[in-house]
Amino acid sequence: MRVIADLCIVPMGVGPSVSPYVKEIKAIIDASPLNAEMHANGTNIEGELADICKLIEECEAKLTSLGVPRLFYTMVFGSRRDKEQTMADKLAAVS
Amino acid sequence: MRVIADLCIVPMGVGPSVSPYVKEIKAIIDASPLNAEMHANGTNIEGELADICKLIEECEAKLTSLGVPRLFYTMVFGSRRDKEQTMADKLAAVS
Amino acid sequence: MRVIADLCIVPMGVGPSVSPYVKEIKAIIDASPLNAEMHANGTNIEGELADICKLIEECEAKLTSLGVPRLFYTMVFGSRRDKEQTMADKLAAVS
Amino acid sequence: MRVIADLCIVPMGVGPSVSPYVKEIKAIIDASPLNAEMHANGTNIEGELADICKLIEECEAKLTSLGVPRLFYTMVFGSRRDKEQTMADKLAAVS
Structure with a gap:
């Protein structure tokens, strides 16, 4: 399921x-093969949902190892079947 | 990773x-072994993140088979390492 | 704009x-005239968007006065023009 | 309350x-005095919460006038009291 x-x-x-922790997250995302772009409130990522879940588990493991006792996540995502669409396509369609 | x-x-x-589609989603969630509670704006689910991702893929497959061309999802979730906590615990702690 | x-x-x-802080939030929401229902991951509220924004500002002021240095909020909301719908209507439509 | x-x-x-509608939203946001940056999954905006709520109401009114019968919104936002911080500051702190 591509999202x-x-x-x-x-x-x-x-x-x-929390910037030291966000830097760790950024390093994990940068090292992954998923296409991703950080912005001021989060990171846009395109790929299989299962791969993004694995990436989240990596981030959780890293931050836990650094002593973070509790984590809160928001993930907004979309899929479509009527056509293929990348993050770049989405931005191009409205500019 | 329990969330x-x-x-x-x-x-x-x-x-x-969209209630016909939400009924289909509800049936899939009700049939899963995950502990879940529907509310007016979504469904609270506790379990492994990977299992919740699989549940989402089941919902996506079902709705796609019913002709829904595009889906948008929001998922807000939390994990904690300092103690075990269920949905019931969370509500009990503030009432 | 009703949401x-x-x-x-x-x-x-x-x-x-964070339960001491969530209790303070709950007290503010309970004291407001807006129809609201707490669940395991947040609170569903129906009313004018401007009134909900004022409620958020009250919560922010209270938590700030209690020494919370930073707050993160998620708000997912919907409006519809094709018919009137309450939180109870939404749940009834899918059960 | 600055967020x-x-x-x-x-x-x-x-x-x-939905790109024709997103273009209308973009035009309204571009015309506002609020500092904003569109990305692949939404728009980052900094300003007073009340001003952002007014912007949302403008978008709702415009899309309703164009015949959109139902709208779903997600808004994730943060405030902090320990220091002033802009969107650019947030990105600079982690790069």
Whole structure:
């Protein structure tokens, strides 16, 4: 199941500044073969839902190993069957 | 990776009334072994993230077979390592 | 603009257990005239979007006064023009 | 209440291709004084929550006038009191 997702990971219980953790997440996403683009509120990722779930589990394992006791995630995603569409296609269609 | 999730599935391109599709989603979730509770804006589900992803793929396959051309999903979820917590625990803690 | 919303408020920077803060949020929502129902991952609220925004500002002010340095919110909401619909109507349509 | 938000508007009941409606939303956001950046899954906006709510109402009014019978919205947003932070600051902190 191919999707275009907007993923946001929120470390809880570690103080208000979470950029060290977001850098770790960014490194994991950058190292994955999935096409991804970070923006100010999350990261857009395109790929198989199962692969994105595995990526989330990697992020969870890494942040847990760094002592983050609780994590909150938001993921908004879409799929379509009427045509193939990439993240670039979506932006091109409205500009 | 055990999570408590709030899942919402939005069928696009099929008219404004989507309750026939939500009934199909409900039947799939009810038939799964995952603990789940529907509410007015989605369904709370607790279980392994990978199992919830499989459930989403089942819903996608069913709705696609019924002719839904595009689907939009929101999933908000949380995990914690400092203690085990169920959906019932979460509600009990604040009431 | 009348909506049915699913609101979740996540206190950041205050430790992994946030139930004392969620209780404060619940008290503010209970005291408001808006129709609302808490569930395991948030609270469903129906009313004017502007009124829900005011409620969010009240929650933000209260939690800030209690020392929460950072807050993360998710709000998923819907409106429809083809017919009037309450939260109870939504649930009844699929059961 | 100043926030950095990620807003996504999903037109329902109008067919699977919604780019004509997203273009209308983009025009309204571009014409507003709020700082905003569109990405593949939504638009990041920084400003007062009340101003963002007014922007949403403008989008709702426009899309309704174009015949969209039902709209679904997701808005993820954050505020912080420990320091001022812009969208550009957020990205700079993790790159």
